[in-house]
Amino acid sequence: MTKPRAAVLISGRGSNMMSLIEAASAPDYPVEIAVVISNRPEAHGLARAQACNIPTRTLDHKAHADRAAFDAALHAVLEEEQADFVCLAGFMRLLTAGFVEKWQGRMINIHPALLPSYKGLHTHERALADGVKIHGATVHFVTPEMDVGPIIMQAAVPVLEGDTPDSLGARVLAQEHVIYPAALRLVAEGRARITEGRVAIDEFEIAPPALVVPPAG
Ligand code: GAR
Numbered sequence: 237m238t239k240p241r242a243a244v245l246i247s248g249r250g251s252n253m254m255s256l257i258e259a260a261s262a263p264d265y266p267v268e269i270a271v272v273i274s275n276r277p278e279a280h281g282l283a284r285a286q287a288c289n290i291p292t293r294t295l296d297h298k299a300h301a302d303r304a305a306f307d308a309a310l311h312a313v314l315e316e317e318q319a320d321f322v323c324l325a326g327f328m329r330l331l332t333a334g335f336v337e338k339w340q341g342r343m344i345n346i347h348p349a350l351l352p353s354y355k356g357l358h359t360h361e362r363a364l365a366d367g368v369k370i371h372g373a374t375v376h377f378v379t380p381e382m383d384v385g386p387i388i389m390q391a392a393v394p395v396l397e398g399d400t401p402d403s404l405g406a407r408v409l410a411q412e413h414v415i416y417p418a419a420l421r422l423v424a425e426g427r428a429r430i431t432e433g434r435v436a437i438d439e440f441e442i443a444p445p446a447l448v449v450p451p452a453g
Contacts, residue, residue, distance in 0.1 A: 240320035240424055241270035245310075245327040250281020251409065252325035252346055252416050257288050259417030267424035271317045273310070275329050293317070297329060307335035314339075323420060324378065333380035341430060343378040344423055346416050348408050350374060350390055355383035360401040360408065371395050371404060373412045375419035377430060386435045388428050389419040 242260075244253045253272060260269045272285035275297045282292045293313055300306035306329075314322060324345040336343065349359035351374040363371045372392040379385035391411035395404060422428040427438040 239266060239268040241318055242267045242321040242323055242420065242424070243314055243317055243319040244269055244272045244285075244323045244325050246272060246274050246279055246281040246325050247276050247328040248279055248281060248326050250279065250284050250325065252412055253281050253323075254284055254288075255413035255417055256323060256325065256420060257285065257290060259421070261288075265417075266421060267321060270319060273313060275306070275327070281326075291317075303330070303332050304334070307332045311335055311338060321420070321424060322378075323416070325416070330382060331378070336378055336380045340379065341377065342423075344375055344388065344419065345378050345383075345385070346412050347374045347376065347383055348405065348412065350392060351376060351383055351387060358401075360405040363395065364399060364401060364404060369395050371408060373408050373415060375415050377428075377435070386430050386433055388422060388435050388437075389415045391415045 242256070244256055246253050250272070257269050259265050260267060269290055271291045271293060272281065273293045273295060274282050275295055277294045277296055282294065285292050295306070295309055295313060297306045300309060320342065322339050322343040324343065347355075349355070349363065350370070350372040354362055360371070370392050372390055374387055375389045376387045377385040391414060393407045393411055419428070422437060429436050429438065
């Protein structure tokens with residue numbers, strides 16, 4: 237039986253992409269990682285995907301006149317690749333509302349914070365500056381407004397005494413790698429249903445949709 241096809245969009249090192257590729261290598265995973273697309277030719281994740289025999293495409297945003305032109309080209313590539321789902325994995329580019337609407341309900345993103353707190357960039361620095369005691373990561377459906385789409389899954393980690401943005405970021409990233417494959421599984425199986433802007437999960441069997449990680453040591 238052929239599996240639905242996911243395209244993973246990256247801009248950099250691609251560690252979340254790798255977590256999706258690794259999960260999808262299991263025979264019972266319900267979706268295939270069909271292609272990795274980067275808007276940056278120099279993205280390290282491209283070589284990592286190729287080493288796993290995943291086809292890659294580069295769509296340099298600098299070669300396009302504006303956002304609309306880039307998004308039209310991206311949509312064409314996704315159609316060509318017969319993508320059923322789109323996973324933004326460190327894809328550091330805003331998408332136009334027109335593009336997002338075409339993929340609504342089929343495009344998901346991972347964000348390094350417990351949304352709706354800390355939308356945007358520098359989430360770990362901002363969490364430390366605020367002195368929050370819990371931080372984390374969120375997988376959500378993408379809607380035209382940045383970082384506000386319906387939440388599928390979150391993982392919370394403690395903020396520890398002496399944390400730096402790097403140490404906190406590493407703790408969060410380790411959980412990103414757990415929840416992103418789990419969330420994509422739910423979406424691909426049609427078990428994450430959007431109702432009135434919120435996600436309801438049908439019969440959850442693999443892990444709780446919110447993961448609270450106990451402090452180390
Ligand atoms: C990840 O922490 C991801 O959550 C974040 O970029 C990093 C990419 O790392 N995404 C965003 O900030 C999107 N707003 P990766 O390339 O190793 O997956």
